[in-house]
Amino acid sequence: MTKQAYLMLLCAVIAIGLMISPAVAVETAPGDPFYCRLDKAQEHPDIDGNMIVWEDDRNGNKDIYFGTVDKFKADPYLGNQYVSYTGEKITNNPASQEKPSISGDYIVWQDNRNGDWDIYLYRRSTYEERRLTGDAGNQWMPAICGNYAAWYDDSSGRTNVVLYDINAGKVKTTIDCNAHTRIPGATATTEFKPALSEKYVAWIEESDRKVYYYDIAAGGGKRAVSTSTAEQSWPSLHGGIIVWEDYRHAGTRPDIYMVDLDAPSRKEIQITDADNDQVSPAIGENIIAWEDKRGAPDSVRSIYMYDISREREMPVVLSVDRYDEHLYPAVSGNTIVWQRGQGANSNLYIFVYDPEELDAKVTTIEVTPPSSTLAIGDTEQFSATAFDQNGD
Template identity: 30%
Template structure:
């Protein structure tokens, strides 16, 4: 048995040599295939993405808790732009020679087509029993919805022209459309059956996301792409990023807003705490980190550091923005604890042999 004094010396030495824990220390690689894996989405512990390992886009998934990857759809045609809510996964599917919306139930392992119209239907989003998509059965484009409970499909009554990127939360739908000559952000309330503007200023406002009463989007009103948000309960809009470079593709969950950011010369990931009103870096590694998505404390994104696009993830639960300042006052604290426990466990185990 190694004496306790020796254990303490080894632990203290390791702590003094240690570097402070960073966000990069907490990230993990989800895909390892040499082909492209892009456009991840996440709900609870399941990550879904578009995967090109078979030479054409398929849909694959990963269980973060079980650390298991699984194929979802590997049809010989193209499947792309997935979305997930609980057990429901939807995507755009080209197996019939035109883009349609398909659905897969993770609990029952059943797949069904939602649309079969010969026109193009793509980029679905879903929440609860509703799935909404872009639909071009009419020349100007429109938004259609399918209700899983009633099994009824209908056109959403809006004045949208070329609507894009619909996003759902609760009874509210948001999207971007160019009815005014450039892209603006609009919303629709399924309870009141009313359409309402969110941001209609000049230049483009695109890529909206919604969580509870907060809508965030990418905004070009200043000549570069910034992130703006609108609080529907307070009827108040404000700018989150003012950096002169580009901030794009926001994602939102709870009080945490994240986006991709090129202020450092390549695309990194940054975040913003809506409660503390503090911005923080998430990933500033090699290559480009794009298309972030967040659920709880889990963030996933596509990453080209290995020469192809892979899916990566990070769990911020140990290093959340709310606790970041406390850790930074003594950044070795968490590393000291982890290292000490690990070394002590190892030495005790060796002593029993």
């Protein structure tokens, strides 16, 4: 009788413990955010794996700098007024070098040392800098992915998109289009790059302000991504997946949409539907990040993200006041980098997403006391604590 009472009580405690749900709801995305404050302005970052590039005016003109997530994260002064790790200077020309992009061993940027905008390529392993363009007019807003770089070119009188083959050392094709390069708005001056992956190039066409794409392997002409007639902007590619900001709802309230260009159905997926602006999306292998005015003071922009496989949207960093603007996110793997602030007050912000914290499961339950012998009619209080696979 004594053993039976003990076993019944212990089973009841364990059953209650098993019903305890681990805490999985979070106010912001789980992960490791770190703010990298440097002297002067750091703007328009890009990322590939552990590597980050940005434009930097600490020397009085805009130069291209390179750094790594690991070195910023390991900086002993991280969280203080200024970090000690300041990156590596890539360019040394007194002209302006802007809008960098990085992929593997290569960095590209736009450069006005010759009087107009040209595209330059830098190979990190050999320290070799090479001018890729010499045509009349401007070539600007470059993107790079693997063996290809893409940029805008207005030397023909229209804004074409040029696709460059790095290994071949020459232009692969000049896409017959007239690209629109600025965000919506009659007075808007902010520009965005053509989107590029190893499979596709994408841009906004001037005539209807919609996203079009070009298949690098198949060639041929341009094709519309969406059947919607609403204005679209700011495309971003990863493999065959493309995202963009879309104005089909209420006209002035942009949302983020996604399509798999390789899928037979080509089904459009609406990622956001909040009654605020969601703009400037960037997509990587696992996540999408964007600027979001939701809940921010004075309509400044915070950073939100979407976990593609888990179909879950989360805030990453929320603006704290009207001066705390978060802009131009770039994504690689589970890491997001963006520009915090504008002008002289802009710096780098990095966030490494940890999806494991979203997948918490009860793996052990500790019962205190671990054992007890009770006589019939006796009582004793037990407590049960549930732990997930992370020990939380």
